[in-house]
Amino acid sequence: MSLVEIKDLTVHYPIRSGFWNRITDSVKAVDGISFNIEAGETYGLVGESGSGKSTTGKSVVGLEKVTSGSIMYKGKDITKKANRKSLDYNHDVQMIFQDSLSSLNPRKRIEDIIAEPLRNFEHLDKNEEKLRVLQLLDIVGLDADALYKYPHQFSGGQRQRIGVARAVATNPKLIIADEPVSALDLSVQAQVLNFMKKIQREFGISYLFISHDLGVVRHMCNNIAIMNNGRLVEIGTKDDIYNHPMHIYTKRLLAAIPETNVNNRAEHRAKRLKVEEIYREQKDKYYDKDGLAYPLVQITPTHSVALPEDLVDQLKHEGEVQA
Amino acid sequence: MWKTILRRILIMIPEVIILSILVFLLAKAMPGDPFTGSINPKADPAQLHHLMKINGLYDPWYQQYWNWVVHLFHGNLGNSYQYQEPVTRLIGSRAVNTLWLALFTTVLTYCFALPMGMYAAKHEGKLPDSIIRVYTYVTFCIPFFVILVIGVWIFGYVLGWFPTTGSISSTANPGLPSIGSRFYHILLPGVLGALFGTVNVVQYLRSEVIDAKRSDYVRTARSKGVPEKDIYRHHIFRNSLLPIAAFAGYSITGLLNGSLFTETVFSYPGMGLLFINSISYRDYTVITALVLIYGILNLLGTLLSDIILSIVDPRIRIQ
Numbered sequence: 001m002s003l004v005e006i007k008d009l010t011v012h013y014p015i016r017s018g019f020w021n022r023i024t025d026s027v028k029a030v031d032g033i034s035f036n037i038e039a040g041e042t043y044g045l046v047g048e049s050g051s052g053k054s055t056t057g058k059s060v061v062g063l064e065k066v067t068s069g070s071i072m073y074k075g076k077d078i079t080k081k082a083n084r085k086s087l088d089y090n091h092d093v094q095m096i097f098q099d100s101l102s103s104l105n106p107r108k109r110i111e112d113i114i115a116e117p118l119r120n121f122e123h124l125d126k127n128e129e130k131l132r133v134l135q136l137l138d139i140v141g142l143d144a145d146a147l148y149k150y151p152h153q154f155s156g157g158q159r160q161r162i163g164v165a166r167a168v169a170t171n172p173k174l175i176i177a178d179e180p181v182s183a184l185d186l187s188v189q190a191q192v193l194n195f196m197k198k199i200q201r202e203f204g205i206s207y208l209f210i211s212h213d214l215g216v217v218r219h220m221c222n223n224i225a226i227m228n229n230g231r232l233v234e235i236g237t238k239d240d241i242y243n244h245p246m247h248i249y250t251k252r253l254l255a256a257i258p259e260t261n262v263n264n265r266a267e268h269r270a271k272r273l274k275v276e277e278i279y280r281e282q283k284d285k286y287y288d289k290d291g292l293a294y295p296l297v298q299i300t301p302t303h304s305v306a307l308p309e310d311l312v313d314q315l316k317h318e319g320e321v322q323a
Numbered sequence: 324m325w326k327t328i329l330r331r332i333l334i335m336i337p338e339v340i341i342l343s344i345l346v347f348l349l350a351k352a353m354p355g356d357p358f359t360g361s362i363n364p365k366a367d368p369a370q371l372h373h374l375m376k377i378n379g380l381y382d383p384w385y386q387q388y389w390n391w392v393v394h395l396f397h398g399n400l401g402n403s404y405q406y407q408e409p410v411t412r413l414i415g416s417r418a419v420n421t422l423w424l425a426l427f428t429t430v431l432t433y434c435f436a437l438p439m440g441m442y443a444a445k446h447e448g449k450l451p452d453s454i455i456r457v458y459t460y461v462t463f464c465i466p467f468f469v470i471l472v473i474g475v476w477i478f479g480y481v482l483g484w485f486p487t488t489g490s491i492s493s494t495a496n497p498g499l500p501s502i503g504s505r506f507y508h509i510l511l512p513g514v515l516g517a518l519f520g521t522v523n524v525v526q527y528l529r530s531e532v533i534d535a536k537r538s539d540y541v542r543t544a545r546s547k548g549v550p551e552k553d554i555y556r557h558h559i560f561r562n563s564l565l566p567i568a569a570f571a572g573y574s575i576t577g578l579l580n581g582s583l584f585t586e587t588v589f590s591y592p593g594m595g596l597l598f599i600n601s602i603s604y605r606d607y608t609v610i611t612a613l614v615l616i617y618g619i620l621n622l623l624g625t626l627l628s629d630i631i632l633s634i635v636d637p638r639i640r641i642q
Contacts, residue, residue: 061546090548097546102539105558107636117547166547176546 044221431517440528572628
């Protein structure tokens, strides 16, 4: 059984307008998505900004009011507040945020920031609590003198590591990492990601890793879901997505990964332009008449793509010809 | 912490010096001299000159300023022309009255305004929020002296519940009854001042809380599983108090010198009433002393605000 099962999740925000401020329409931030997160794995959720991936993440933590659908954890639907409470859900599921500065209370010391989740769920005495906070700081490679400092006295990378320590404090089963490194420069990104991997190995934590950076996702994730306009366009293993992309949106995202080899620059550019051309020509084929993705169709046991059946067959055929 | 406060106090010294020079020069710029009116008009002008000379009024201004400052440090601000008693004693007796009234009003204002602001922000856009907002707008729109006059008329004159003049009953015995009588006299002006002075605090707190409610660190706290009431108590309220705290120092000193209306309407013998009277009687020594005191009070107000701020916000302390 999976750790968390997300089924037909939708989150709509009402649009109010007119004189009486009635609800006239809704923004479909998340529009019926389903996927499962297995214990101990890192699940990547990828998409452009505004595709609804952060909203999905927030729904899984319980920060977002879900319009319909269910998120099952230990056999209970945690979209309901009472179930979250009875399960001590936020003891098991924590979140790391993108902006490490604004997401830490500027007027609290690091000791209090990290200890707060412990105070919510575990009743430790002062010394035990301090020891635990020190352990956590040690795990993310920070000194004991960090205890009495405030968030603004740290660098971005250190702060994000504090965010990680805070999320790990309650020994959670799942951590939602909402673009945890996209505000950091590359060397610090690697540092934070490696701490996250180390913690995963030691504590067997699952991650829902939300990112728009396919390079980082490849480094971190076992399974990947690609999101576009509130719907999933493709899900599969790392190999499925990176080596056998089916949907044009996935192909475009992959083509946008910067190539480090300068000698192949022209070649890479040609490839990118080709993908772009196919996208322009065949856009209508890949999306329904409202410009949204089709329902997912399973191709292999691990790989699904949001395309009509006939197009899937056609693409499969083309793939075989190429191979 | 102490370093911050100490440095802040050191900064105040030049401020006070500049303030005192300004006040002194303004006093010097006033027309007339202290003797012409107080001695026989038939007196010899030479004698007047002699008086001016031995009192140092022909000295250069910096020397006169120095003498004035030395007197100041001896607690000597001269005599009031109107009351014929030392200014320090005159102001001292009034200041106590004003202080009690100001303190009472301030404490009461925060008692009303903080819960209202919190409650309005917590239920943003709902009915309680609208009611509180309309209430603050209405109280803001009505001029304060109108409220005072109506208050005196209804509660003091028509209903007769509260005294309408003075700071203490002339028949009150010393000890506990006199304290009770004092409190009885400041009750009505204090409550009126508090009820109709909430708008700043309520609106500041409301907008700050609404901001904080949507801030990232509150989202973090929710994701940590902090119970809702603790989120409000530990994360939102403390951070939202910042502008209120910044305001508190000013509002306390502001009430000290801004009680002109209240003291005039209630004939309450405080500094405000004294100031008004001194101006109408051209009681220069009192005016100069009061302006100096008001100036220093304002400086103390900013000092107080900064100290409160540095307690609330760790980021502005000097390490």
